[in-house]
Amino acid sequence: MEKQEFSPGPVVRKTGRLYDNLEKETKKVKLIIDGREVEASEGMNILEAAHAAGIEIPSLCYLRRINEIGACRVCLVEVEMKGMRTLQASCAYPVSEELVVHTSSPRVRRVRKTMVELLLSDHHRECTTCIRNLNCELQNIADNLGIRNIKYTGEKKAIPVQNQNSFIVRDYNKCIKCRRCEAICSKVQEVNVYSAINRGYDTVIAPAFMQDLSQVACITCGQCVIACPTASLTEKECIDSVWEALEDPDKYVVVQTAPSIQVTLGEVFGYPVGTVVTGKLVASLRRLGFDKVFSTDFTADLTIMEEAHELLERLEKQHRLPLLSSCSPGWVKFAEHFYPEFLENLSTCKSPHEMFGALTKTYFAEKEGLDPEKIVVVAIMPCTAKKFEASRPEMGTGNLKDVDWVLTTRELARMIRQAGINFRNLPDEDYDTPMGIASGAGAIFGSTGGVIEAAVRTAYYLTSGQELDILNYEELRGFSGLKEAWVELKGRPIKVAIAHGTGNARILMDRLKAGEKFDYAEIMACPGGCVGGGGQPIFGTREHKEISLDYRHNRADALDRIDYSKELRRAHENPAVKKIYEDFLGHPLSDISKKLLHTYYTPRGALPGFKMGGTKGGYAGRGEGNAPPHDSREIKGDEQFVKNHPAV
Ligand code: SF4
Numbered sequence: 001m002e003k004q005e006f007s008p009g010p011v012v013r014k015t016g017r018l019y020d021n022l023e024k025e026t027k028k029v030k031l032i033i034d035g036r037e038v039e040a041s042e043g044m045n046i047l048e049a050a051h052a053a054g055i056e057i058p059s060l061c062y063l064r065r066i067n068e069i070g071a072c073r074v075c076l077v078e079v080e081m082k083g084m085r086t087l088q089a090s091c092a093y094p095v096s097e098e099l100v101v102h103t104s105s106p107r108v109r110r111v112r113k114t115m116v117e118l119l120l121s122d123h124h125r126e127c128t129t130c131i132r133n134l135n136c137e138l139q140n141i142a143d144n145l146g147i148r149n150i151k152y153t154g155e156k157k158a159i160p161v162q163n164q165n166s167f168i169v170r171d172y173n174k175c176i177k178c179r180r181c182e183a184i185c186s187k188v189q190e191v192n193v194y195s196a197i198n199r200g201y202d203t204v205i206a207p208a209f210m211q212d213l214s215q216v217a218c219i220t221c222g223q224c225v226i227a228c229p230t231a232s233l234t235e236k237e238c239i240d241s242v243w244e245a246l247e248d249p250d251k252y253v254v255v256q257t258a259p260s261i262q263v264t265l266g267e268v269f270g271y272p273v274g275t276v277v278t279g280k281l282v283a284s285l286r287r288l289g290f291d292k293v294f295s296t297d298f299t300a301d302l303t304i305m306e307e308a309h310e311l312l313e314r315l316e317k318q319h320r321l322p323l324l325s326s327c328s329p330g331w332v333k334f335a336e337h338f339y340p341e342f343l344e345n346l347s348t349c350k351s352p353h354e355m356f357g358a359l360t361k362t363y364f365a366e367k368e369g370l371d372p373e374k375i376v377v378v379a380i381m382p383c384t385a386k387k388f389e390a391s392r393p394e395m396g397t398g399n400l401k402d403v404d405w406v407l408t409t410r411e412l413a414r415m416i417r418q419a420g421i422n423f424r425n426l427p428d429e430d431y432d433t434p435m436g437i438a439s440g441a442g443a444i445f446g447s448t449g450g451v452i453e454a455a456v457r458t459a460y461y462l463t464s465g466q467e468l469d470i471l472n473y474e475e476l477r478g479f480s481g482l483k484e485a486w487v488e489l490k491g492r493p494i495k496v497a498i499a500h501g502t503g504n505a506r507i508l509m510d511r512l513k514a515g516e517k518f519d520y521a522e523i524m525a526c527p528g529g530c531v532g533g534g535g536q537p538i539f540g541t542r543e544h545k546e547i548s549l550d551y552r553h554n555r556a557d558a559l560d561r562i563d564y565s566k567e568l569r570r571a572h573e574n575p576a577v578k579k580i581y582e583d584f585l586g587h588p589l590s591d592i593s594k595k596l597l598h599t600y601y602t603p604r605g606a607l608p609g610f611k612m613g614g615t616k617g618g619y620a621g622r623g624e625g626n627a628p629p630h631d632s633r634e635i636k637g638d639e640q641f642v643k644n645h646p647a648v
Pocket residue numbers: 123124125126127128130131132133134136137138139174230231232
């Protein structure tokens with residue numbers, strides 16, 4: 001993009017894949033569905049057209065624009081053509097003028113039921129004890145179709161549950177081979193971990209040679225978990241360990257909540273998507289028995305202070321540019337596997353929840369006269385990648401981990417239910433001080449574009465002594481896959497980029513590799529940022545199986561509302577942040593800041609589980625094969641985790 005005049009705000013160009021121009025104006029066609037005339041856009045399939053007209057057709061393997069392989073046949077409909085009525089998979093059959101479709105004829109109902117009965121025939125049906133009970137698409141469809149007994153019984157698989165890492169559990173006895181995990185990992189994240197292994201009845205959708213996810217280039221994002229319609233892929237639960245800590249009178253248990261949890265937890269308790277439930281979130285954590293309820297937004301503000309200074313220092317010296325954000329551990333791992341030559345560009349800032357853990361066991365412990373050994377830090381986070389991040393050996397001091405346990409939004413919801421707390425009846429309560437005080441800049445960390453906007457608000461102040469007109473920078477957010485802009489700092493333009501979803505990160509990184517210049521880039525591993533994280537509530541209903549990401553928009557809008565509602569909207573205005581610098585850290589990038597709040601990264605290669613010299617291409621997609629010797633910290637970290645917590 002050519003250099004632009006940037007007054008009054010940034011000039012933004014939006015590109016990237018998957019999230020742009022999805023609803024382009026196209027020619028309309030008219031068809032008949034269940035006797036009703038329906039208008040649809042040319043290029044739609046029958047399933048989409050029916051859904052747009054309010055007619056529901058069950059589906060399982062379909063993910064709009066991601067997985068349209070017509071594999072499960074659950075979406076069968078009858079199509080009338082040239083006097084013949086044939087059964088067709090509605091997710092793979094395009095609409096056309098005067099098409100006549102029957103979505104619920106006796107034949108359709110019979111065949112559809114048989115399809116699901118076949119899927120259930122070798123499924124390990126443990127619904128009452130299953131983690132996806134009441135939130136499982138297979139269970140939901142079986143119920144809707146009135147399947148009350150299993151007609152076909154035969155051989156059942158007994159594949160050992162893959163449970164060897166700190167973030168995702170795979171149970172292939174519950175896999176329906178829809179391949180949604182494979183599609184999201186390859187087409188959206190462009191990591192390419194899964195493929196079909198074996199043939200026929202023995203087929204499994206798994207990493208090569210059935211390796212554990214910790215042995216391949218998985219970035220731990222959890223997008224496959226969200227895509228999976230059943231309990232075949234789930235997060236590694238840590239609930240029991242957290243209960244144990246809460247029940248131990250000798251432990252002081254501190255909890256922190258990531259920005260996005262405030263706008264997603266309510267969905268599990270029946271609130272519309274995009275409802276802000278901060279007050280009830282805090283109240284529920286107190287009822288669960290946590291000794292202090294703090295907010296990761298506080299350390300998001302602190303991250304901004306550190307990262308804005310890092311940016312200004314690098315701009316001054318014109319080295320290690322562009323500065324690449326480091327708050328998304330899925331993105332960090334992606335860079336470690338696929339773009340190791342850019343690791344020195346990553347900000348050395350730990351992610352906010354790790355900074356929080358480090359400060360709780362030092363600054364807070366000292367202030368409150370607590371023994372750091374007795375403090376347990378629990379983080380409520382939007383993604384499974386934070387579980388892996390907490391298990392990295394570098395995320396701690398001595399034998400103390402910064403963060404002891406990471407729970408996803410889904411796990412917290414389960415704990416609230418287990419405790420019998422009536423979430424909707426809870427009063428609104430405030431976070432504890434001082435580490436619960438946060439600006440609006442901390443809140444917007446939870447959606448794509450938020451980190452750059454928050455950093456620019458502070459860097460602008462640091463360089464000009466004036467406050468930025470925030471309204472002019474809102475364009476940096478929004479859901480285009482890749483945004484580029486010129487923004488002004490110290491009277492000079494700097495070029496920034498924002499990418500979300502690692503498929504978009506690849507586009508940006510390949511442009512950097514080709515020599516294109518940027519000064520600062522924010523990259524989030526999950527589509528939409530943390531609001532779309534792999535640990536967020538899963539929708540088991542048809543209308544959310546879409547890439548339009550409507551619900552992620554709603555969540556992001558809710559974070560914006562938190563930002564707007566705050567008097568404090570800039571990280572550098574946060575009085576608790578000022579105080580921690582005065583009393584403890586000294587100043588951003590001080591020696592103690594660097595010791596506690598900063599980290600380093602490890603090249604891992606695209607094939608970490610293989611002991612081989614160099615490979616080109618490799619099964620792990622477009623990653624360049626400079627596979628290092630077998631020295632993956634990921635593997636070491638996870639071995640340690642599993643050794644310490646065998647029952648988890
Ligand atoms: S995955 Fe679904 S159908 Fe299978 S046991 Fe779990 S809840 Fe039941």
